[in-house]
Amino acid sequence: MTYSKAFFIALLGFAIFFTACKDDDPVIPHEEEVITTLKYTLTPTGGGTPVEFSFQDLDGDGGNDPVITGGSLSANQSYTGSIELLNELESPAEDITEEIEEEDEEHQFFFQTNIAGLAIDYADQDANGNPLGLNSTLTTTNAGTGTVTIILRHEPNKTAAGVSDGDITNAGGETDIEVTFDVDVQ
Amino acid sequence: MDGYIRDSGTDEPLEYVTIYMKESAQGTMTDSLGYFQFKDLCAGHYHLVMSHVGCEAKQTLVELRGDSTLEFFMDHTHAVLEDIVIEGRTSLLSTQEIETINRQAIADHAQQNLSNILESITGVTTLRNGNSISKPVIHGLYGNRITIINNGIPQSGQQWGNDHSPEIDPLVANTVSVVKGTSALEYMGNNLGSLVIVAPAKIGQEPHLHGSARYYFETNGLGHGLNLNLNQSTPAVAWKVNGTLKKAGDRKAAHYFLNNTGSQEANLALQLEKVFSDTWTVDVYASTFNTKLGVLRGSHIGNLTDLSEALTREVPFFTPDTFSYRLEAPMQQVGHHLLKLHSTYIIDASQKIDFTLAGQFNNRKEFDVRRSGRTDIPALSLQQYSFFAEGKYIKSWENGWGLKAGAQFNGIENNNNPETGILPLVPDYLSYESGAYLLISKKYRHFFLDLGARYDRMHQKVATISGTIPRSIIRYDTVYHNLSSSGGFRWLISPNYSISGNLGFTSRNPAINELYSQGLHQGVSGIEEGTLTLTSEQSFKATLGFVAKVNKAIDFESLVYYQAINNYIFLNPQNEIRLTIRGAFPVFKYAQTDAEIFGIDLSSTFRLNHSAYVDIKYSYIQGNDLTQDLPLINIPSNNVMGRIGYQFEKPLKIGKKQLENLEFNVDYRYVFRQNNLLPEQDFVLPPDGYGLLGLNLSTDIQLAKTRLRVTAQVDNLLNTSYRDYLNRQRYFADDWGVNVILGVGVSF
Numbered sequence: 001m002t003y004s005k006a007f008f009i010a011l012l013g014f015a016i017f018f019t020a021c022k023d024d025d026p027v028i029p030h031e032e033e034v035i036t037t038l039k040y041t042l043t044p045t046g047g048g049t050p051v052e053f054s055f056q057d058l059d060g061d062g063g064n065d066p067v068i069t070g071g072s073l074s075a076n077q078s079y080t081g082s083i084e085l086l087n088e089l090e091s092p093a094e095d096i097t098e099e100i101e102e103e104d105e106e107h108q109f110f111f112q113t114n115i116a117g118l119a120i121d122y123a124d125q126d127a128n129g130n131p132l133g134l135n136s137t138l139t140t141t142n143a144g145t146g147t148v149t150i151i152l153r154h155e156p157n158k159t160a161a162g163v164s165d166g167d168i169t170n171a172g173g174e175t176d177i178e179v180t181f182d183v184d185v186q
Numbered sequence: 187m188d189g190y191i192r193d194s195g196t197d198e199p200l201e202y203v204t205i206y207m208k209e210s211a212q213g214t215m216t217d218s219l220g221y222f223q224f225k226d227l228c229a230g231h232y233h234l235v236m237s238h239v240g241c242e243a244k245q246t247l248v249e250l251r252g253d254s255t256l257e258f259f260m261d262h263t264h265a266v267l268e269d270i271v272i273e274g275r276t277s278l279l280s281t282q283e284i285e286t287i288n289r290q291a292i293a294d295h296a297q298q299n300l301s302n303i304l305e306s307i308t309g310v311t312t313l314r315n316g317n318s319i320s321k322p323v324i325h326g327l328y329g330n331r332i333t334i335i336n337n338g339i340p341q342s343g344q345q346w347g348n349d350h351s352p353e354i355d356p357l358v359a360n361t362v363s364v365v366k367g368t369s370a371l372e373y374m375g376n377n378l379g380s381l382v383i384v385a386p387a388k389i390g391q392e393p394h395l396h397g398s399a400r401y402y403f404e405t406n407g408l409g410h411g412l413n414l415n416l417n418q419s420t421p422a423v424a425w426k427v428n429g430t431l432k433k434a435g436d437r438k439a440a441h442y443f444l445n446n447t448g449s450q451e452a453n454l455a456l457q458l459e460k461v462f463s464d465t466w467t468v469d470v471y472a473s474t475f476n477t478k479l480g481v482l483r484g485s486h487i488g489n490l491t492d493l494s495e496a497l498t499r500e501v502p503f504f505t506p507d508t509f510s511y512r513l514e515a516p517m518q519q520v521g522h523h524l525l526k527l528h529s530t531y532i533i534d535a536s537q538k539i540d541f542t543l544a545g546q547f548n549n550r551k552e553f554d555v556r557r558s559g560r561t562d563i564p565a566l567s568l569q570q571y572s573f574f575a576e577g578k579y580i581k582s583w584e585n586g587w588g589l590k591a592g593a594q595f596n597g598i599e600n601n602n603n604p605e606t607g608i609l610p611l612v613p614d615y616l617s618y619e620s621g622a623y624l625l626i627s628k629k630y631r632h633f634f635l636d637l638g639a640r641y642d643r644m645h646q647k648v649a650t651i652s653g654t655i656p657r658s659i660i661r662y663d664t665v666y667h668n669l670s671s672s673g674g675f676r677w678l679i680s681p682n683y684s685i686s687g688n689l690g691f692t693s694r695n696p697a698i699n700e701l702y703s704q705g706l707h708q709g710v711s712g713i714e715e716g717t718l719t720l721t722s723e724q725s726f727k728a729t730l731g732f733v734a735k736v737n738k739a740i741d742f743e744s745l746v747y748y749q750a751i752n753n754y755i756f757l758n759p760q761n762e763i764r765l766t767i768r769g770a771f772p773v774f775k776y777a778q779t780d781a782e783i784f785g786i787d788l789s790s791t792f793r794l795n796h797s798a799y800v801d802i803k804y805s806y807i808q809g810n811d812l813t814q815d816l817p818l819i820n821i822p823s824n825n826v827m828g829r830i831g832y833q834f835e836k837p838l839k840i841g842k843k844q845l846e847n848l849e850f851n852v853d854y855r856y857v858f859r860q861n862n863l864l865p866e867q868d869f870v871l872p873p874d875g876y877g878l879l880g881l882n883l884s885t886d887i888q889l890a891k892t893r894l895r896v897t898a899q900v901d902n903l904l905n906t907s908y909r910d911y912l913n914r915q916r917y918f919a920d921d922w923g924v925n926v927i928l929g930v931g932v933s934f
Contacts, residue, residue, distance in 0.1 A: 025649060025659050026604075026610075026613070026651060027604040028604065028657045028659075029602075029605075029607050029608060029610070030604065030607055031608065031609065032607055033556065033558075033607050035767050038767065055767060057766060057767055059653065060653075061653075061705065061713070061766045062653040062704065063654040063655070064654065065765065066766070066767070099558040100557075102558065103557065151491075154555065157503070172504065173503070174486060174488035174492060175487075175488030175491060175768055177767050177769075178489055178491060178767075178768055178769030178770075
């Protein structure tokens with residue numbers, strides 16, 4: 001009965017092979033892609049104390065709620081704006097701004113506001129001469145309160161109508177960031 | 187040599203059966219008594235190929251020693267439904283409703299995946315994301331609530347995902363069946379009654395090398411596919427090899443290309459059978475299934491704003507002007523590998539024992555569009571190993587009693603590969619399921635009765651990663667007990683009328699994703715959260731079936747069902763919008779309610795004469811959440827199908843060759859709008875109803891040593907623009923436009 005011997009050996013091998021389950025701890029993934037923090041720093045042209053809007057969600061999606069800090073701006077003033085992105089899940093914090101700079105052709109920031117007279121214009125360009133938005137110029141006119149929304153799109157169609165002027169309507173792509181700050185123009 | 191050919195179902199003689207003898211290259215046809223004759227033959231071995239309209243061609247080896255009169259039976263199919271011939275429920279083996287699609291119908295639709303082939307059965311629809319990603323919906327249930335039995339083994343993969351197709355090549359199968367049952371006692375797996383059974387053929391005793399090859403081309407997506415099948419029964423071992431290659435590029439809606447919707451597939455299966463003695467046989471089955479499935483680029487969205495923007499667009503973002511075979515993220519890459527060892531021991535004519543051991547490995551990687559070159563790193567990477575063992579005992583008595591009893595074990599190890607750099611949506615786990623069942627049946631006069639019960643113990647050991655920092659591992663260890671039972675009858679009122687009824691109770695423990703999901707489900711722009719306190723679902727289902735052969739011209743079948751599911755688990759939208767850096771997302775949490783699903787499946791065939799026929803089928807279904815007094819979501823739309831066809835009873839002569847089994851038909855399928863849904867239950871209103879026109883043509887041609895089968899098929903002939911409620915792609919784009927499929931098969 002060599003056949004039946006072979007059969008039972010095969011059977012046993014099979015069983016051992018497939019029951020060798022392990023109960024190890026799962027490996028916690030290295031979340032290097034996460035953006036936890038956005039800082040929009042506005043420096044008054046001609047000098048003065050910079051204003052910083054920030055969005056910080058230290059544990060990523062879920063868990064605790066993010067901390068959102070808006071700010072006050074002066075009326076009839078222009079500011080130099082710069083955006084900084086961080087992944088603070090990593091220690092030390094990882095600078096995501098660099099990733100955006102490296103892939104500038106595939107990214108674009110969009111700025112939206114409901115405050116009358118407030119305008120945000122692009123102050124930088126990608127390698128193709130299209131706007132990026134890491135650097136911007138913000139100008140205020142009258143006093144008022146409202147919100148400023150900053151959106152980062154991945155793989156937008158930068159040549160679609162209106163997109164290079166900051167109109168998001170025809171941009172497409174995926175939203176990587178969408179944060180809204182309460183802003184008070186005094 | 188002469189003989190008679192009769193219908194295996196009715197025992198009536200079959201006229202116009204063509205019989206071809208390969209060795210002498212002679213052909214003949216049966217007369218009205220089913221009689222045929224070959225003259226002037228020498229003693230020896232002869233291969234006979236028999237074919238008849240509406241039957242699958244049959245090849246038999248005959249050993250001729252002297253003048254012989256032979257008798258053959260052919261499985262004459264019962265009803266012709268949809269594009270696919272569905273075999274009748276002639277067997278008395280079960281009281282549950284079973285419908286089967288045969289090998290020829292599967293081969294004729296080689297371009298379709300398993301779920302889309304099953305859709306031809308009344309009461310079966312598909313839940314899809316595009317067209318290549320689709321899963322079967324039987325009587326309104328899918329995913330965790332349906333078990334797929336591949337080659338006797340419960341398919342073990344990531345069935346929970348609405349966009350996860352079953353990883354099975356239907357071209358390997360001899361038959362694919364759907365059990366529209368109340369309680370699937372014989373099979374392990376957490377189902378609520380209904381099953382899909384994929385069964386490869388036995389290799390048979392044929393000592394010569396035989397095989398078949400099939401190639402198809404489809405215009406939509408410029409798809410090609412090739413299937414090759416070889417088998418031989420040598421004295422040492424009987425073997426069979428089956429391989430499939432498929433490739434298609436961007437599909438096209440009525441008016442634009444669907445970017446990145448191509449697919450690729452490469453499968454191989456090896457089957458070995460060894461008969462050790464009259465009582466003992468062993469068979470081994472190994473298969474590998476590998477696919478890459480593209481997801482519409484314009485359906486990849488970042489947040490709710492993106493979704494509402496996409497919803498307003500006529501043509502999706504990223505729609506190209508030209509066709510391409512390119513497959514990029516978003517994309518799924520899935521491998522499923524199976525090794526099975528099966529042995530049957532026949533104790534005596536009335537009893538046998540059956541053993542099965544199987545291992546499966548499922549490897550699923552899903553790619554998203556990501557930043558900084560991470561697009562090449564999967565965003566979801568799950569590996570699942572499973573081990574299955576089964577023992578079965580079957581016994582029948584002369585007085586009509588039958589008994590079947592068995593025990594099964596299924597162990598699963600599911601791991602997330604941390605390469606993703608993303609917290610997993612479903613956690614790592616080990617699960618051990620063990621169960622046993624007992625079925626008793628009795629044949630009494632014109633009645634067939636069965637009754638049975640099943641018990642399963644499910645042990646889940648789960649290790650989740652916390653959503654808060656510092657990240658930590660949280661472990662859960664849970665045991666569930668599931669009890670199922672069912673009973674039914676089938677009453678043959680007369681040879682032409684039968685009624686069957688079935689009543690079943692099943693419980694299903696909550697699945698891992700329902701308990702522990704955590705995170706953003708990108709595809710639906712929602713945060714999905716599991717609920718640890720979920721309890722088992724309990725289903726009570728009743729079916730009542732009626733089959734009538736009113737006369738030779740009219741066949742009629744109906745099935746009415748009602749299913750009440752207590753503690754029905756569903757994703758409940760919460761009154762909470764969660765703010766993340768990507769914007770605001772709605773939160774969905776798994777919850778339980780009491781639900782009901784009921785409906786009716788109707789189908790009938792009218793034979794106008796020997797050649798012309800009309801098929802009509804209709805299915806109605808409704809699902810309600812009884813606690814909240816709301817409709818259930820993702821319940822299929824009602825639909826109706828009509829077909830007019832013509833079969834040439836006699837072969838059509840063209841020169842020296844003849845076209846056998848020539849058949850053509852025109853079909854029209856109308857899918858009604860899903861009106862049983864409230865506007866606030868979805869992002870958009872369900873799409874309008876739609877009607878699609880189709881054409882089919884098929885014939886067989888006998889050559890000297892080989893036999894050809896040629897098919898032509900047109901789907902959506904009028905290039906209608908439409909969207910389907912159960913296709914998630916409907917949020918973004920139209921469904922497929924016109925598609926012409928040409929196929930040619932050779933068997934030898």
